[in-house]
Amino acid sequence: MISNADIGLVGLGVMGRNMALNFADHGYVVAGYDTDSEKVDTFNKASEKNVGGFGSMKELAAALKKPRSLMMLVPAGKPVDAVIEEAVPYMDRGDLIIDAGNSHYTDTERRIDKVAEKGLHFMGMGVSGGEKGARYGPSMMPGGNEEAYERVKPLFEAAAAHVNGEPCVVYLGKRSAGHYVKMVHNGIEYAVMQLIAETYDLMKRLLGLDNDRVHEIFGQWNREELAAYLIEITSAIFSQPDEESSNRLIDVIADEAKQKGTGMWTCQDAMDLQVPVPTLDMAVAMRNLSALKKLREAGQKRFPASTRAFGGNREGFIQDLKYGLYACMILSYAQGMAVLSSASRTYKYNLRLQDVARIWRGGCIIRAAILDDISEAYTRQPDLDMLIFDDKLREVLDRHMPSVRKVVETGIGAGIPIPAFATSLAYFDGLRSAWLPANLIQAQRDYFGSHTYERIDRKGTFHTNWNEG
């Protein structure tokens, strides 16, 4: 049985097991614990000699090198509190508990304070990349006490994905910074997934392309500037046969998207911070609409769709889809980064956005070639207020926004819902409108509620006794 382990893992499901094997591959000794004895057995059967599973927290704690580092990979919510409750009695001052699940950052805040009463450190760390990422190199987003992080840094840097020799992990900031960054990662993930889904809808219902062609096009795009993990897996999905029928699997999957809520959390917090993230909001709304299958079926009967056939240049439109998707992806990252920049000020995380973009270049779900440019943009200007104002990205958008407009005009004309594209375009057009009709909103508020307004020619707040109708 192993002893003096470098790290303890609580939760030996697929993610926990894979993470443990990943650390072990890099020469670290890993002790594991799960309440499910079958999972402990499977863990002990792993060929690596430097991993060992235990059936109790007490044994796990005894097998760890001091000061202890204990990492949990359990579902967010009550299970995290339950593990903390169970672990704390076996921990000593200075020990570190790491929550590597998708916890809400406010829960992380609460837990940091709770374990601090016992002199323990608590680290909220986002881990992205799914099962394969955990096994062969995820993107890791740690936040919390920096000195405690230094102890696990070598393990994390070894286990993380690497891009150009750089590990996709870095200390992000105090307290819940890590979980906050992961939450926003997921918000962007929702937006990009919705944009890709709308692209597919236009390819399928408007252009009538078959799955092979969709597979080919996404495959080709993944070899160009649009290269991204989500584009890559989209291509692969369209070639996957169904084992139970002669169809492609994609055609037998129900059109109702599920969600665990992290995308929604991003939008909720962005609302609190008053940062507009309309593409992310729309992605959540469309998941919700997708889940209302019965309502949509009734809707289709009431308002039979009159999808118009495509009469334009097909290859030209496929190019517009590519560049339109590319531009809207950039706008989605820009919205996510705007949330991070505001949150960093409000919650005092002191985030370095170039680091965030850098560790998202590999291992995580939203990894994409464009993150090189995004990371360079923040390296050039760490305080960049709006990502797309960076000269290089501005040029990219200048070139490709006409494609977005084409996609939106075409989709709307054909009666195909493309809300993430349309919203991204409206966000862009709003951003470059030095004047917006909000003067009227101010006037209306003052008219019906004496809420006052400001003037453009004088300082102060004003109220008017408005003419009645």
Ligand code: 6PG
């Ligand atoms: C990742 C993913 C991961 C998970 C999401 C799915 O970065 O590896 O984001 O965290 O797959 O939780 O989220 P939904 O269930 O909300 O779609």
